[in-house]
Amino acid sequence: MELISQDTANTANDLSPGSQSSIIYSTHDLKHLGSSTISRTNDDIHNTITLDPVTLALVDSPQFQRLRGLGQLGVASFVYINATHTRFEHSLGVAHLAATLTRNLQRKQPQLNISEKDILCVKLAGLCHDLGHGPFSHIYDGELRRQMKREAHRAPTGAPLPSYDDVSTPPRLRAPPPPPASTLGEDQSEFMAKWGNWAHEDASLTMLDALLAHHGLAIDLENLDEPLAQIGDGINALSFGIFEHTDAGKQVSSGNVLTSRDLCFIKECIHAEPLHGNKDMIGRPVHMEFLYDIVSNRHSGLDVDKMDYYARDQKRTLGTGQVDFMLIEEAFVALGECPKPSECWRCKHNKNELPGRHYMLSWPEKLVVKAMEFFKTRFSMHSNVYMHKTVKAIEYMVCDALIKADPYLPVPDGKGSYTRMSQAMADAGAYVHLKDSVLDMIECSSLDCEPMQEAKEIVRRIRRRELYKCVLAIGADGIPLWDLTDEEITNEICAVSEKVVRQNLSRQGVDENDSTFRTRVREQLLTPGDLIVEKRQIHHGMADKNPVDLMRFVGKQELHKLSSVASELPVAERMQEKVYESHIPRKFMERKIRIYARHHNKGVLLLSAAKEVMKMSMYKNKADSPISPRGGRIASTVCLSPAPNKRQSRRSRSQSQSSLSQSQSQSSPEKGENEGALMFSQDSNFEEEDEEEEKTGGGKRGGDEQLSQGSKKRALF
Numbered sequence: 005m006e007l008i009s010q011d012t013a014n015t016a017n018d019l020s021p022g023s024q025s026s027i028i029y030s031t032h033d034l035k036h037l038g039s040s041t042i043s044r045t046n047d048d049i050h051n052t053i054t055l056d057p058v059t060l061a062l063v064d065s066p067q068f069q070r071l072r073g074l075g076q077l078g079v080a081s082f083v084y085i086n087a088t089h090t091r092f093e094h095s096l097g098v099a100h101l102a103a104t105l106t107r108n109l110q111r112k113q114p115q116l117n118i119s120e121k122d123i124l125c126v127k128l129a130g131l132c133h134d135l136g137h138g139p140f141s142h143i144y145d146g147e148l149r150r151q152m153k154r155e156a157h158r159a160p161t162g163a164p165l166p167s168y169d170d171v172s173t174p175p176r177l178r179a180p181p182p183p184p185a186s187t188l189g190e191d192q193s194e195f196m197a198k199w200g201n202w203a204h205e206d207a208s209l210t211m212l213d214a215l216l217a218h219h220g221l222a223i224d225l226e227n228l229d230e231p232l233a234q235i236g237d238g239i240n241a242l243s244f245g246i247f248e249h250t251d252a253g254k255q256v257s258s259g260n261v262l263t264s265r266d267l268c269f270i271k272e273c274i275h276a277e278p279l280h281g282n283k284d285m286i287g288r289p290v291h292m293e294f295l296y297d298i299v300s301n302r303h304s305g306l307d308v309d310k311m312d313y314y315a316r317d318q319k320r321t322l323g324t325g326q327v328d329f330m331l332i333e334e335a336f337v338a339l340g341e342c343p344k345p346s347e348c349w350r351c352k353h354n355k356n357e358l359p360g361r362h363y364m365l366s367w368p369e370k371l372v373v374k375a376m377e378f379f380k381t382r383f384s385m386h387s388n389v390y391m392h393k394t395v396k397a398i399e400y401m402v403c404d405a406l407i408k409a410d411p412y413l414p415v416p417d418g419k420g421s422y423t424r425m426s427q428a429m430a431d432a433g434a435y436v437h438l439k440d441s442v443l444d445m446i447e448c449s450s451l452d453c454e455p456m457q458e459a460k461e462i463v464r465r466i467r468r469r470e471l472y473k474c475v476l477a478i479g480a481d482g483i484p485l486w487d488l489t490d491e492e493i494t495n496e497i498c499a500v501s502e503k504v505v506r507q508n509l510s511r512q513g514v515d516e517n518d519s520t521f522r523t524r525v526r527e528q529l530l531t532p533g534d535l536i537v538e539k540r541q542i543h544h545g546m547a548d549k550n551p552v553d554l555m556r557f558v559g560k561q562e563l564h565k566l567s568s569v570a571s572e573l574p575v576a577e578r579m580q581e582k583v584y585e586s587h588i589p590r591k592f593m594e595r596k597i598r599i600y601a602r603h604h605n606k607g608v609l610l611l612s613a614a615k616e617v618m619k620m621s622m623y624k625n626k627a628d629s630p631i632s633p634r635g636g637r638i639a640s641t642v643c644l645s646p647a648p649n650k651r652q653s654r655r656s657r658s659q660s661q662s663s664l665s666q667s668q669s670q671s672s673p674e675k676g677e678n679e680g681a682l683m684f685s686q687d688s689n690f691e692e693e694d695e696e697e698e699k700t701g702g703g704k705r706g707g708d709e710q711l712s713q714g715s716k717k718r719a720l721f
Contacts, residue, residue, distance in 0.1 A: 034220070034240040037061060037247075047093065049316050049327065053100045057247065058124060058262070059131060061239060063096075066436050067135055067215040071095055073439030077317060078141030079398040080389060082466070084321040087389075091134045094313055101308035102130035102298050105332050109294075113337055115569055120246050122288075122295060125266050129273035129299045130308060135215070136207025138429060139440050140402055145204045145429075147403045152192070152426055155407065195427055207429045209271050209279075214432035216267070219244075228265040228286065269295075276300040277349055284353070291570045293350075294337045294363045303343050303364055304554040305545045306331070306378060314381050321389050330374055331367070336566050338366040338576040340556035366556045366576035368563065369583075376587045379544040379551045386542045387594070397472040397600055400536050401462050402443065404602075409446045409459035472536065473601045475611040478618050480539070480595040485621035490537040493597070493617065497537075500620075501530035501613040528609065535610055536600040543593040550592060553578055 037057040047053050055063065062068055071092040080087040106126045110118040138144025216222055220238025224230060231241040246260040269287025271279055273296055278285055288295055301307035311327050318325025339361050345351040351360065367375065389395070406425065414422035418433035425442065428434040447463045449456055465471070480486040485493065505528045506516070514521055545551035556576030558566075565574040581588060599614045601607040 033237045034234075035238060036240050036243040045096070047097060047100075049097055049312065049319065049325075050100050053096050055096075056124070058244060059099065059127065061219065061244075062128065062131060062215060065215045065218050067211045067218065067432075068092075068095075068132070070436050070439060071134065071137075073441055074137055074139065075141060075440055076313065077321070077389070078143055078395075079402060080321065080392070080395050082398050082469075083392055083394050084389065087317070087320045089316060089320050091137055094316055095131055095134050097312040097316060098130035098133060098299065098309050099127045100130075101312055101327065101332065103127040105298055105308055105335060106295070108333060108335065109337060113566060115567065116292075116337060118292075118295075120248075121260060121262070121266060122292070124246055124262070125269050125287075126273060126295055126298050129270045132212050132215070132270065133208060133274045133299055133309060134204070135211035136204040136209070136429070136435075138204065138207075138435075139406075139438060139442050140399070142204075143399055143403055143406075145202070145207075147399060148406055148426070149202070151403060151407055152410075192424075192426070195430075202429060205275055207435065208274050210432050211435065212267075212271065212274075214436070223264045223267050225264065225268075228268065229263050231261045231263055232267065233264070272296060273299050276302045284350075290350075291363055294365055297365050301365065302348075303340075303362070303556075305551065306365075306375065306555065308332075310378075310382070314378075314385060317385060317389060318381070328374055328378065330371060331378065334368055334371055335365050336367075336558075337363055337573065338556065338558050338566070339573050340364045340366055340576040341578075343554040343556075343578075361575075363570065363573070364556060364576070366558055369557045369559050369579065372552065372555075372557060372579045372584050373587050375552050375555055376584060380589065383542060383544045383589075383594075391540055391542060393474040393477070393598060394471065396538060396598070397474060398466060400472055400600060401466055405446060405459040405462040406442065408455045408462070409449075412449070412451050412453060412456045413442065413445060470604075473604060473607050475599055475601050475607050476614045476618075477596055477598040480597045483618075483621050485597065485618065486539065486595055490539055491532075493537045494532050494535060496617045496620075497535060497599070497610070497613045498530045498532060500616045501528075501609060504609060504612050504616065505529060530606060530610060530613060534602055534606045535614075536602065538598040538600065540596045540598060541593065542596075544589070546592065548591070548593040550581065550588065552584075553581075555579075 042057065043055040043060055045053050045055065069092075072090055074091045075081060075087075076089045076091050076094050077084075077087045103123055103126065106118060106123045109116065110123065138148075213223070216232065217235065218238065220234060220236035221232040221241055221244065222235045224233040227233075232244060234241045242261055245262045248260060265287060268279065269285075272285050272287045276296065285293070285296065297303060297307065299307060299309055311331065315325040315327045339358065342348050342351050342360055342362055345360065348362075350362070410424055410426045413425040415425055415428045415434045415437055417423050417428075417431050418436075423431055423434045425438065428438045443463055443466075446456070446459050449460070488496070502525065505525050509521065509524060510516065514524065546554060555578075557579050558574050558576045562574040565572065568574075597618075599610065601610045
């Protein structure tokens with residue numbers, strides 16, 4: 005019998021296939037889920053959410069309760085003070101919407117044979133889809149892992165760590181000293197090579213197995229259509245299902261007990277593709293494939309997960325937000341042409357009953373504008389909240405603190421051992437202890453080694469609001485600089501900084517032949533550790549294309565066919581853009597490059613050097629740019645003198661625009677480059693940030709940033 009369970013709870017490893025006789029558990033201690041354990045909770049988005057016995061059992065577990073310690077928006081609460089909601093309430097909301105949508109399909113199209121068990125499984129998939137998230141939203145599985153890959157070869161080997169012992173604490177109350185950094189988990193380089201492509205959805209599946217093991221249950225891959233394997237004390241597997249009225253009262257019939265196949269189906273809904281080692285979905289047959297798109301829509305991205313968190317995040321940050329229930333109530337199942345045949349695993353492996361078509365969620369044509377508005381909400385939330393410049397600055401600070409503290413943050417795995425914070429996702433026993441409180445662990449640590457002290461100082465800076473500074477932002481559409489990596493841009497800026505420093509010292513009257521000149525240059529030079537280059541790309545859900553093209557709609561004259569059998573359902577088609585062209589944005593993707601200073605005393609130098617690099621990128625050929633004596637390409641002279649007043653600034657900007665217009669009339673670069681050069685020359689898409697804005701947390705808290713009318717600033721987040 006092949007079981008999937010948490011190592012610490014799985015006592016069935018030595019069983020022969022098909023046998024459970026050697027499993028050690030006490031049958032009299034097994035808990036029978038009761039039909040009366042139905043609970044309700046209030047919610048500020050959905051008003052009331054009902055929790056059935058199985059849902060309540062999953063909620064009452066360490067793995068799910070951990071979500072109370074994970075903020076939905078990570079560090080956004082430092083900017084939007086009400087953004088303190090957690091993944092716990094979001095997961096309950098997704099479960100509620102998933103059950104509502106599935107039940108609507110059952111009511112509207114009974115010929116699809118959607119069962120109560122299908123509804124429960126989709127609901128549980130919505131409930132558990134975020135179990136694998138790490139601390140601070142997407143920092144753990146995003147920026148942290150990206151930097152870990154880059155720094156893996158420089159990971160500290162780790163001398164023995166200082167003890168946690170405190171002389172004021174009685175010996176019997178002292179915690180044991182943590183192990184040396186070199187013994188925490190695997191070698192970092194080897195670990196990142198093995199787990200480099202890890203995503204939080206993978207951890208969600210692992211945590212779901214651990215959750216089942218906590219209740220004494222496990223998936224049995226050799227008996228998929230049987231109840232879950234009983235591997236220990238906990239919930240009786242025969243009561244783990246749907247209660248119904250019988251002559252003996254409410255009880256779970258054999259047909260409504262959740263099986264191993266049902267749990268595989270839940271995992272597939274979370275993963276949105278076949279589980280590892282399988283070539284096809286094993287949870288539900290092909291004609292029920294639309295159930296997989298309710299929690300995570302692989303076709304268009306319009307699913308109940310995004311419906312809930314867009315509404316919830318909007319309400320907590322911008323003050324307005326609600327689910328458009330028309331997209332829930334009007335949804336139905338129809339046959340639709342695959343929007344992504346080159347990416348669809350079913351189309352690539354010819355697994356469809358009808359080649360090139362899927363049984364997929366579709367909507368009536370009248371909702372095409374609402375669909376467009378849904379994707380506009382995505383763009384707006386990314387622009388104003390998720391990618392807000394102050395939010396990102398704090399994210400980078402948290403990431404830096406976690407990287408420095410990583411070798412010195414032993415996370416207990418529940419088996420008497422420790423693992424590194426960055427490797428905790430590989431062990432469900434350790435991952436359950438990893439939450440946003442990791443910053444408190446750093447701040448309260450008694451270790452005095454240099455990396456830990458640096459991490460503590462970063463956390464203190466966050467508390468004091470001495471944040472990294474976004475010194476410059478520029479629209480990157482049509483400029484060659486976008487084609488460089490962030491490391492290459494960083495190196496360019498550092499190289500240019502030498503010329504800027506030399507020019508500044510010369511203007512201050514320091515002679516280049518002075519014995520201290522070179523020393524002063526070296527002391528002021530920028531290093532890669534002084535700055536962060538962010539290449540920000542925001543779109544509506546389909547890069548630079550229209551995301552509504554991925555959806556399928558049915559015309560009014562075809563709606564009567566929705567009651568037909570599955571093979572005769574109406575064909576849903578892509579809507580022509582001319583039908584809703586007045587609601588289509590002028591472009592679907594926005595690119596920006598932002599430069600952050602880690603230290604405020606480097607901000608002015610960084611701004612000047614970054615501007616020079618940006619100007620250099622406007623040249624069609626890099627050979628056209630003036631070359632500095634030391635190899636850095638310098639487009640113009642830079643002075644670090646105090647900024648001119650507004651009237652002088654406008655006059656100089658007007659003069660520069662006039663001179664650039666004359667030069668452009670003489671040369672005719674390609675359209676994209678011309679647009680980029682003109683935009684840059686107007687100084688409209690990079691600006692020096694105001695000190696006052698930093699003090700107030702990135703502008704107006706709780707709403708969109710308000711740009712002054714007189715300054716004509718554009719899109720600086």
